[in-house]
Amino acid sequence: MVSARAALVLLVAALAAAPAWLPPFYVYLVALCLVTGLLAMSLNLVLGYGGLYQFHHAVFYGIGAYTAAVGITRLDWPAWLALLAGPVSAAAAGLVIGSFCVRLSRLYFGMLQLSLGSFVWIVALRWYPVTGGDNGIHGIPLPAGLQTLGGAYVFVLVTVACSLAALWLVVRSPFGLTLQAIRDNPQRAHVMGVDVRGHQLAAMVLAAFFAGVAGVLYVVLERSVFPNMLFWVLSLEILVMCLLGGWFTFPGPMVGAALVVALRTLVGRYTEYWTLVLGLLLILLIFFLPEGIMGEVGRRLRPRPVQEPARAPRPGGLHA
Amino acid sequence: MDAGAVAGQLLVGLSRAMILFVVSAGLTLVLGVLRVPNVFHGSLYMTGAFVAWTVAEAFRGHPAGMWVGLAVAPFATAAVGLLVERLLLARLYHREHLMLILFTFGVMLILNDLVKMAWGPTYRSLVPPPSLQGAVSVLGVALPRFNLVLLGAGPLVAVALWLFAHRTRVGKLARAAATDRDMVGVLGVDVSRVFALAFTVGCFLAGLGGALVAPTTSITLGMDHTLLVESFLIVIVGGLGNLWGALAGSLLFGLTQSLGLLVWPQFAIAFPYAVTAAVLLVRPTGLTRSAW
Secondary structure, three states: OHHHHHHHHHHHHHHHOHHHHOOHHHHHHHHHHHHHHHHHHHHHHHHOOOOOOOOOOHHHHHHHHHHHHHHHHOOOOOHHHHHHHHHHHHHHHHHHHHHHHOOOOHHHHHHHHHHHHHHHHHHHHHOHHHHOHHHOEOOOOOOHHHOOHHHHHHHHHHHHHHHHHHHHHHHHOHHHHHHHHHHHOHHHHHHOOOOHHHHHHHHHHHHHHHHHHHHHHHHHHHOOEOHHHHOHHHHHHHHHHHHHHOOOOOOHHHHHHHHHHHHHHHHHHHOOOHHHHHHHHHHHHHHHOOOHHHHHHHHHHOOOHHHOOOOOOOOOOOOO | OOHHHHHHHHHHHHHHHHHHHHHHHHHHHHHHHHOOOOOOHHHHHHHHHHHHHHHHHHOOOOOHHHHHHHHHHHHHHHHHHHHHHHHOHHHHOOOOHHHHHHHHHHHHHHHHHHHHHHHOOOOEOOOOOHHHOOEEEEOOEEEEOHHHHHHHHHHHHHHHHHHHHHHOHHHHHHHHHHHOHHHHHHOOOOHHHHHHHHHHHHHHHHHHHHHHHHHHOOEOOOHHHHHHHHHHHHHHHHOOOOHHHHHHHHHHHHHHHHHHHHHOHHHHHHHHHHHHHHHHHHOOOOOOOOOO
16 A cells, blocks of 8 residues: 555646646646546445436536536636635535436436436527527636646646545545445345435435535636536536446546546547547447456455455446 | 517427437436436437438429428438447346446447548428428428328327337337346347347437428537427436336426427426426436336
């Protein structure tokens, strides 16, 4: 574990120094990877640790971003207040959508969430006076410290680091352990007196909150929002990121997100058929690397499977 | 708001509901038997529309073109479905559920880009033959003639599917496999082939829906996106895997949307979602009993 900790310190140091040694475009790309990574990791709290079919996580990302954007441009809120309001409203949306969904079993849960989320998407798409409709909102004015790429980068890095630390604490807390127990065997957890739905709802609210944080960070980075941020295709893309990185590992979704964002940029230089590449990648993963990159790395490093408690039970096993 | 406008919107909503029904019947069949929400169902719907357009174009304006297109498109998408199922999906049935769903998402991504390669981003429109152009007066309301085809196709599909599920041996096996696939397998039935058939019929219906919608709208990339979410919703409201539930859900969806146009045009598209949420608050597992 000492070497892992050293590697983490080195990684953070390298990321903190990135603006000094990387060209601006790559600084932007690293920041985008971090924001998308936070989004994927917030999804994994409910997906990998909670075993819930969270099929429309992008909605909370979009709500966070839109709240900040609308607050600044339409309601003339102080910018910092609007940035804070983003995650809060995302968490509130998580509470509303979640309280509908947790009453249902896996597949119903996922499909209902997809539908309710699409309702939010339609509102963003049609409510022109507030959301700008299919154009979105662009050129959002930001507070003084965030107007340069360097400033935005530091803000993104610090916020993502704090959020990941918070997620780590949640996962290790009694609450997080109970959540994993529910994932592995909801009936047993229920019989033991655990409030299954309450825990699942709380996890959804937390995940929505951090998705909202990611949405606000996107606004800081791009200064724009658009309806595709809460379109269901993005939600499925985040799922792919979690799968690619490995959803039974803590850092997996971040690795998956970074790879997908980097790959999209790279592939985009040569062809417009990026989704074709993503589709092929996804199918190859399902057939050949179902535990994702970090899951595979973990298995290679520790050959005895007994030490990996998270591997045996999976979301959507026989109980689906 | 006079009675004529309401009647007109009712008929328009009914026509829309029939298309939704054809598509979501296919989705609910696959859900009921395989328990996989097929995410590339919408892509097949779009493919069906493009194929129908291409076939109709090949006839250079001959009135039979549209009908041949309508007949060919469902078989084309059924072939795609059968190919994907036999080559890839069939190898994943023992895997966890989420993987199956993500697999169909991967196929959706690939199919959509293939459609983009084949037909490009331009808008296409399929002109119905002269005998189906213009409007016809139904109960004193002007209705596009082609909508009569839609109003006929929906009940036809419903009856055909009911006969398939209740009067054919393989249909009965599919229903049995939906309830308890292991038991059906133990009785000596090759469940995998039943799955393949159900999946192919589901994909056939997606293509049929696309071909039916082609003469009424502009055929374009992205026409699958909202439709897929709508048919997911219909299937949930109806009760997963239940044919009559899909019919009820489609009617609810089509009619609330078209009547919503009279009340609040800008957000008419949102009405069905609100109604669905209300229904699910009262009946969390849908209007009818799920096939599971």
